[in-house]
Amino acid sequence: MKGLLAALAAGFFITLQGVANTSISGAIGTWQAAALTQLTGFIGAVLLALLMKDLKPRRLLEIKPIYGIGGAFAAIIIFGTVTAIQHVGVTLATSLTLLGQLGLTFLIEWKGWLGVPKTKMGPAQVAGMAMMVAGVILLSL
Amino acid sequence: MVGLAWALGVGLLLSLQNLFNYKVDQKAGMWTTTTLILAMGFSSSFLLGLGFKGANMFRLEGVEIWHGFSGLIGVGIVTCIVQGIKRLGPTYAISIVLCAQLAFAMLWDSLGLFGLQRVPLEPAKVAGVLLLVAGILVFKLGARGSHESRSDDANTEQMA
Numbered sequence: 001m002k003g004l005l006a007a008l009a010a011g012f013f014i015t016l017q018g019v020a021n022t023s024i025s026g027a028i029g030t031w032q033a034a035a036l037t038q039l040t041g042f043i044g045a046v047l048l049a050l051l052m053k054d055l056k057p058r059r060l061l062e063i064k065p066i067y068g069i070g071g072a073f074a075a076i077i078i079f080g081t082v083t084a085i086q087h088v089g090v091t092l093a094t095s096l097t098l099l100g101q102l103g104l105t106f107l108i109e110w111k112g113w114l115g116v117p118k119t120k121m122g123p124a125q126v127a128g129m130a131m132m133v134a135g136v137i138l139l140s141l
Numbered sequence: 142m143v144g145l146a147w148a149l150g151v152g153l154l155l156s157l158q159n160l161f162n163y164k165v166d167q168k169a170g171m172w173t174t175t176t177l178i179l180a181m182g183f184s185s186s187f188l189l190g191l192g193f194k195g196a197n198m199f200r201l202e203g204v205e206i207w208h209g210f211s212g213l214i215g216v217g218i219v220t221c222i223v224q225g226i227k228r229l230g231p232t233y234a235i236s237i238v239l240c241a242q243l244a245f246a247m248l249w250d251s252l253g254l255f256g257l258q259r260v261p262l263e264p265a266k267v268a269g270v271l272l273l274v275a276g277i278l279v280f281k282l283g284a285r286g287s288h289e290s291r292s293d294d295a296n297t298e299q300m301a
Contacts, residue, residue, distance in 0.1 A: 003228025004237065010221035011241020013214050015249060020211040023255040028203045031190030035198065038186050040212030042179035048216060049172035059169040060177060070161030071181030073154045075189045078182075080151040087144025089260040094246040095273055096145055098239055100152020102280060105159070114160060124283020131276030138269035140145065 015094065021078055022085045034078040088140075095136050103129065175219050236281040240274045 024033040049055035060068060084093035106125060112118035166174045190198045225234035247270055253259025 003225050003234065006221045007225035007229060007234045007237035008241045010218055010225055011238045011243075012245050013218045013221060014238070014242050015245040017211070017214045017218065019249055019255050019257060020214065022257060024208045024211060026256065027205070028201075028208070029190075029194065029197065031186060031194050032198060032200075033208070034186035035183060035190050036204070036208060037212035037215075038179055038183035040209045041215040042176065042183050042212075044213045044216045045172065045176040045179050049176050052172050054170050054172040055176065056170060056173050057177075059173060060165070062168050063165050067161040067164040068177060069181060070158045070165065071178030072185035073158045074178070074182030075185035077151050077154050077158070078186065079189075080147040080154070084144045084148035084151065085257070088148065090246040090249045090257070091243070091260065091266065091270065093144065093148045094242055095270070096148035097152040097155065098242070098273070098277070100149040101155045101159075102152075102239075102277070104153045104156035106280075108156070108160065116160065120285060122283060122285050125280050125285065128276045128278075128280025128283060131279060132273050133276075135269045135271075135273030135276055138272060139266055141265060 015090065018081045018085055018093070019090060022082045025082045030079050030082050031075075033082070034075055037078075038074060092136075092139050095132075095139055099132050099136055102132065171219070171223065175216070179215065232281055236278060239277050239281075243270050243273060 021033055021037060024037065027033075028036070046055065081093065081097070084096070087093075106121065106129065108114060108116050109119040110121050162174060162178060165177060169177070187198065222234065222238060225238065228234075229237070247262065247266070249255075249257065250260035251262040
């Protein structure tokens with residue numbers, strides 16, 4: 001039950017974040033909104049990391065630098081999410097984002113790109129993808 | 142068309158970001174990783190904003206208190222996803238997260254809260270979302286060639 005609530009809350013927060021960023025962008029501009037929310041999020045994360053005694057920046061020296069820049073995509077992700085929500089609404093924006101996300105992850109795992117172990121895909125994954133594409137088409141009509 | 146292209150592009154970037162973040166997470170632990178992600182997110186947003194908007198990045202009129210707090214939503218997302226995965230396992234937890242995202246998105250559109258334009262709920266739209274939810278469940282819960290892969294971690298640090 002707690003797990004279910006946590007997962008539902010996560011979905012709620014992810015959607016809320018997109019909506020809140022869109023609302024803030026309307027007030028102060030999209031780049032300003034992205035910078036401001038990432039800055040306060042960063043401060044919150046540092047405080048929580050300290051609280052959990054889990055702030056170990058030295059460990060970051062062990063990772064390949066390329067993987068460390070993943071977070072930098074956030075600028076484009078936030079700008080894109082806000083632009084998409086402004087143009088097509090929250091539902092269609094969320095749907096296409098999920099489709100792109102699951103679709104590329106599917107390809108990466110299937111082909112074994114970027115050092116990810118190759119995973120066999122069954123008919124269920126192909127069928128699931130097809131249903132998602134059909135759903136998005138139905139939504140955008 | 143612009144909106145559709147951006148939404149799809151964001152999905153592709155999220156997929157890559159989740160993969161990169163996962164690799165950092167394996168070595169550095171959850172909170173160090175989350176902190177790095179947000180530091181990177183701030184730097185890139187600030188620098189790009191400076192490039193596109195110049196000194197306007199420093200104009201703070203129009204900022205309200207809640208804008209600052211909204212950055213903490215990302216921390217809430219990470220916490221909830223980690224708790225969900227701990228209790229339900231990655232496959233079920235992420236499936237629920239994805240479906241909840243869609244359900245709340247539809248709710249938001251139909252209510253038009255937060256000054257967003259209201260997008261009325263039509264039967265075709267509801268059918269589209271249901272088809273998407275079914276697709277996600279079939280994709281996530283359907284049998285795979287080999288055992289569960291790490292795609293189930295997709296989203297763990299999404300937009301944190």
